[in-house]
Amino acid sequence: xxxxxxxxxxxVDRYYEYxxxxxxxEAYKQLETKVKERVKxxxxxxxxxxxxxxGKSNLSAVKFSNSLGFKGAxxxxxxxxxxxxxxxxxxxxxxxxxxxxxxxxIGIDKFSDLSSKQVNDxxxxxxLYDYEYHLGLTLHSxxxxxxxxxxxxxxxxxxxxxxxxxxxxxxAVENPNAYLRFKADLKTVISSQLVAEPLRLFDIAARGDGxxxxxxxxxxLAKKYTDTPVTLDRIAGASFDYSYELSLPxxxxxxxxxxxxxxxxNIVELHDSYSIIAALELEELGLGERxxxxxxxxxxxxxxxxxxxxxxxxxxxxxxxxxxxxxxxLRGDFKGKRAVGEKGIVVSTDDLASSSFIISLTR
Amino acid sequence: MRIxxxxxxxxxxxxxxxxxxxxxxxxxxxxxxxxxxxxxxxSRIEKIVSRGHGKLLAYTVSYQAREGYEKAMPMxxxxxxxxxxxxxxxxxADAENVxxxxxxxxxxxxxxxxxxxxxxxxxxxxxxxxxxKYDR
Numbered sequence: 318x319x320x321x322x323x324x325x326x327x328x329v330d331r332y333y334e335y336x337x338x339x340x341x342x343e344a345y346k347q348l349e350t351k352v353k354e355r356v357k358x359x360x361x362x363x364x365x366x367x368x369x370x371x372g373k374s375n376l377s378a379v380k381f382s383n384s385l386g387f388k389g390a391x392x393x394x395x396x397x398x399x400x401x402x403x404x405x406x407x408x409x410x411x412x413x414x415x416x417x418x419x420x421x422x423i424g425i426d427k428f429s430d431l432s433s434k435q436v437n438d439x440x441x442x443x444x445l446y447d448y449e450y451h452l453g454l455t456l457h458s459x460x461x462x463x464x465x466x467x468x469x470x471x472x473x474x475x476x477x478x479x480x481x482x483x484x485x486x487x488x489a490v491e492n493p494n495a496y497l498r499f500k501a502d503l504k505t506v507i508s509s510q511l512v513a514e515p516l517r518l519f520d521i522a523a524r525g526d527g528x529x530x531x532x533x534x535x536x537x538l539a540k541k542y543t544d545t546p547v548t549l550d551r552i553a554g555a556s557f558d559y560s561y562e563l564s565l566p567x568x569x570x571x572x573x574x575x576x577x578x579x580x581x582x583n584i585v586e587l588h589d590s591y592s593i594i595a596a597l598e599l600e601e602l603g604l605g606e607r608x609x610x611x612x613x614x615x616x617x618x619x620x621x622x623x624x625x626x627x628x629x630x631x632x633x634x635x636x637x638x639x640x641x642x643x644x645x646x647l648r649g650d651f652k653g654k655r656a657v658g659e660k661g662i663v664v665s666t667d668d669l670a671s672s673s674f675i676i677s678l679t680r
Numbered sequence: 681m682r683i684x685x686x687x688x689x690x691x692x693x694x695x696x697x698x699x700x701x702x703x704x705x706x707x708x709x710x711x712x713x714x715x716x717x718x719x720x721x722x723s724r725i726e727k728i729v730s731r732g733h734g735k736l737l738a739y740t741v742s743y744q745a746r747e748g749y750e751k752a753m754p755m756x757x758x759x760x761x762x763x764x765x766x767x768x769x770x771x772x773a774d775a776e777n778v779x780x781x782x783x784x785x786x787x788x789x790x791x792x793x794x795x796x797x798x799x800x801x802x803x804x805x806x807x808x809x810x811x812x813k814y815d816r
Contacts, residue, residue, distance in 0.1 A: 462769065513742040
């Protein structure tokens with residue numbers, strides 16, 4: 318069995334005065350105050366999408382490991398675009414296989430050091446084909462086309478998508494670690510800046526800076542650090558090409574592998590890179606009818622953090638935030654809106670859900 | 681914005697032509713061309729140059745620039761179904777009053793330029809031939 322002994326995260330924000338290393342140290346200091354004994358991980362894994370391109374730093378795991386005093390630990394970074402679920406899969410696999418007894422998983426990304434157009438250029442490297450990058454396309458343009466196809470297929474107006482940011486901002490107001498802690502009404506959403514028609518600013522994840530750390534251990538070791546470990550039951554994943562069929566095959570395949578029906582009793586954090594992707598994820602997970610899912614949000618416990626839309630979006634660190642938040646929900650010490658249930662689900666994808674990992678946790 | 685001449689040369693079959701692959705084993709058609717089939721794994725792949733002709737299924741206008749593409753803003757972008765049966769996303773040229781369902785064709789256009797050395801990036805865009813609904 319794989320346990321999560323402890324978690325920590327810093328509030329998502331723009332930290333002009335802090336480097337990536339400063340944010341990781343802040344998150345680690347938090348974690349140290351919560352564990353009963355000093356952490357000595359066998360392996361340090363960094364989950365980051367952009368620390369090499371935006372942060373201009375390779376060998377980041379080695380640098381963080383040395384800075385935190387883990388000399389001798391194995392240290393490496395897992396890059397899978399914005400899908401930090403791959404790093405959770407790696408950490409889980411190391412412990413499950415017996416290769417490591419403890420893994421310190423560090424999520425870190427920092428967008429505010431560059432302008433939006435520079436960041437857009439780096440995020441566009443996640444496009445699956447070279448020609449798309451060289452023609453100047455963006456992830457936003459892909460999502461916009463999906464939104465157009467969805468509106469046509471299900472005969473819904475643009476206002477349908479506004480349900481998502483309105484709900485996410487409502488939740489974020491209660492979360493002290495969220496980036497955008499304000500309510501948004503329909504008028505605010507539909508009059509916000511047009512990014513790629515029909516997508517507006519409120520349909521897009523809010524990029525921020527942050528670090529989150531999770532200490533995973535084998536079952537027997539967890540009690541050394543905490544009295545309230547959470548079990549990471551299963552993790553399933555899949556990758557797939559783009560689909561213009563209003564479905565997300567990577568999630569469908571991961572769900573099949575997970576072999577668990579997600580329902581209203583589960584506490585869910587999903588990767589809402591765009592309102593349209595949130596809708597497609599919900600529908601693929603069975604958490605809403607096709608073409609109606611964004612009108613059925615109150616039926617499920619989804620993204621009480623505020624999601625990428627309002628808690629904030631931290632690139633490859635996002636999944637580590639999601640994992641931390643679900644663990645806190647299951648333990649009952651999440652500082653925002655509280656969910657009820659004994660099973661938590663993290664849905665980690667890249668921004669267009671070409672790659673997905675679904676993680677199941679139990680109190 | 682840095683343009684790499686070797687990289688552009690390597691990508692000539694997908695940036696200056698729409699070169700497709702057709703699997704001789706399973707019949708899949710894909711873009712860009714590669715020497716292995718991503719559906720069945722076969723290496724028996726025929727190289728086909730697309731007619732560059734098809735139907736506009738949907739379009740958007742992008743207002744948020746990427747570094748190096750500022751002059752292309754706002755950028756109309758379309759989802760095109762080629763006559764060969766595959767769907768690709770590409771910028772639209774001369775896209776005023778464009779309508780979904782329009783008949784479109786590929787054209788070579790200037791995409792961007794490298795501000796440091798003056799190199800120009802060309803690539804495929806699509807323009808409308810006829811705004812009436814196109815049925816193959």
